[in-house]
Amino acid sequence: MFTEFFQRLSVWEGIDTWIAVTGALAAMACALPGTWLLLRRQSLLGDALSHAVLPGIVLAYLGVSWMEEIGWLTAPATGSGAARVAEGMSLVARRQLALFAGAALSGVFAAVLSEVIQRWGRVERSAALGVVFTSMFALGLLLIRLFADRAHLDPGCVLYGNLEATAFNRLGDTTIPQAVIVNGGMLLVNALLTLLFFKELRLSTFDPDLAAAQGMRPSLISVALMSVTAATVVAAFESVGAILVIAMLIIPAATARLLSDRLSTILLLGIVVAAVGSVLGHVMAITLPAMICSRLGMPQVEDASTAGMMTVAACSCFLLAVFASPRHGMARAWYERWRLKLRIVREDLLGSLFRREEAASSQPQAANQQATIGDPARLSWFQRLARQSLIRQGLVESGSHGDSLTESGTAAAQDLVRSHRLWESYMARHFALPNARLHDTAEKVEHFLGPELQAELAAELDQPTTDPHGKVIPTPPERL
């Protein structure tokens, strides 16, 4: 299987590198504004924006093709290599500027419109967004159909982009795709803006009121963030399309959020996840579908949409983070819960052994009947595991009459039983509970009383020596 994987991967060429780089740059550029949107709980705004910019883009495309017709945007056929690259650059810049302008205009229009609907019509926020972005998206699709022969826009491309084709759309005579320049430029701009306005963005995200009190104008920052998001979406648009760009906005940011609690780390990790996800996506696109389909009897399948696979790869990173994040992962939570459970069962075993020995010392004949408490055959598998670890650590030793506590085991058990009985005394004094009801709560609380709380309880109760049931409250040797 691995040989097949590497065999399929060996067809990797220069163009594959450019595809991966283009995708990675687009994803990295999106990850920065995406993180802010995620933290502001406005992720769906990215969704809405990526739909709403469509009519603007179509109109800009029409404008660009009109400009090409009148000769504004055509490269001269002659000239030296360097001059043609420079000319090519300025062409890309002019063309992209037109697209940016169109998209930014319709993005801002959509934002203002949904604000107006929300405020004047008193419509709930997500409904207002829904009305605006579906309407504008429908308008964009309609425009594409109407001017299909002039704008060279394919509705399919609009949705899921054509990363493979954009990599062939090169800059002048070089092998560098135009999309690399555009998305790379956008990444630089976003990184610069994030660095310059880090303080403002951070404060207005986490505490808009405080930001306003410091004279920062959070609404202006929010509008600026929206414009930058719109521009980033447009830059990535040609490569990955309107819907997959949502994945690039949200998923790296969400993954990074699961991995860290520090803002700067989240921003950096988001970029890293975006890059990794994109490269992984292209690798998966040219290997996995063929490997799976050839086994299903469909050998014709060679590869699959890279942009689509990039979202799948990014999602795999996200799922990995959900599972294995060091701080918030499910694996960590399970492990913590398991450790806590083990500790409680171990302590309960110690406690029951202590009580048995305590009873044996006062009534020797009763002890023989209870000798089976430590009988391994009557324990659950988890209790057996706990018992083994107690024996291994030398807190319990097993003998012919069942288990018994060692010296250090007795000390640990005394500490626990002290917690238990102190808590019972405390409850008896301060809560109007019958004595029979004290045990159950104490059984839970005993595991969580540290030495400080024990000392406080003892002081509060004037250093008691017996609990409400008349049993002695033990004192571990080191506290004497």
Add this chain to the structure above:
Amino acid sequence: MLNSDIFRVLTLQDYNTRVVLCGTMLFGACGGIVGAFMLLRKKSLVSDVASHAALPGIGLAYLILEALSPGTGKSPVWLLVGAAIGSASGLFCAGLIQRTRLIKEDAALGIVLSVFFGFGIVLLSVVQSLPTGSAAGLSEFIFGKAAALTAADVTTIGVASVIIMLACGLLFKELSLLCFDDAYAAALGWPTWWLDLLLTTLVVAVTVIGMPSVGLLLVVAQLVIPPTAARFWTDRHSVLTIIAGVLGSLSSAVGILVSAVIPRLAAGAVIVLAGTTIFLISMLLGTRRGILWNWLSQRESHRRIGQLDLLRACFEVLEREHSFTSSPESDPATMPLSFEQLQAARSWTASRLRSILSIAVSDGSIRQGADGKYRLTSEGMRLARRATRNHRLWEMYLIHFAQTAPSRVDREADEIEHVLAPELVEQLEELLEQDRVRTRLPPVSPHAQLT
């Protein structure tokens, strides 16, 4: 296009147009009805996620059918089943992601939407490279093919719509309570979890039956726009649901007819834009929350407040200048008021005062004499006495029961005096009487006594 062709389309003489119209209108009605619940539950965009998440379901259904027996991949029923499974698992995943607690609802929905769609795109590109599968049959699900709906499609849509509407009708009370106050519903012992699941199922069902006609990208519009538009016309949930259904099928009908007349327009997009037009009209003209209606009623209350302020000012000027007692016998016609006196009474600009006065004159509460002075009519006097009385009652109330400083009561009373209902005035009188402040009651101003 010839006029006769347009006439043919609009009078539904084509069998095809009738079939298509029937199918899309049924879907429009269902979308509006189910969307009304989602609007109240503030989860309008859930159906967006449901529709995008359907794509991998469609792709997988096609691939499985092709793998089992080549050539059967485009069976519409199985593709719809695949779509439904895709949507449902998408919404399920969104629920799971939210359980991490760090990723909130918006991000969870966005992640599911884009990842499922991305995976769907991967599957579509795989389908495309199969010799049997031009993805044409599948991309119809993305963009819709309303014009090419067949009678069989419409039968499927019809049966599903009837089931959806029946479910909404039979469980209307339960679903409404879920939307308005799910905690209360849970406290009453209703199975809110199951009701929520039912509502989600309904959303998935509507989304799926809408896909063949408007396409999965725009299905959400039929669940969001009609209910939001209906909200401008009513405050009652049952009426809202019905209006939303009607508006939904209306926008479908308009969209289908327009796109039948102008063949280059894609029906799905036109249906959505027809809905948008209906929305904008509703927002402008709606009788409950419409902008125009709000503006008119605001203007009316502004005008009323201006009149009451004027009458009270007249009363207070008369009280000061003519030191009259407010016994009903005193004749207002004998007490002229000059423009300057009135303007000094409140911070009116001359033009504002002039316009208020002209309204008062046309209302008949004030007369302008030949000497240019103004006099209250007897009706005006009655109104002025009442306005002043309300103002002072409220001032007394504020002083005696709300511990407001006497220097501030005038401003606060100013804001509330216009909305005191007669019953409230009675209550105030009773309250103040109990407190034995009857002797200080209006028309004596509390300020007069304090100074």
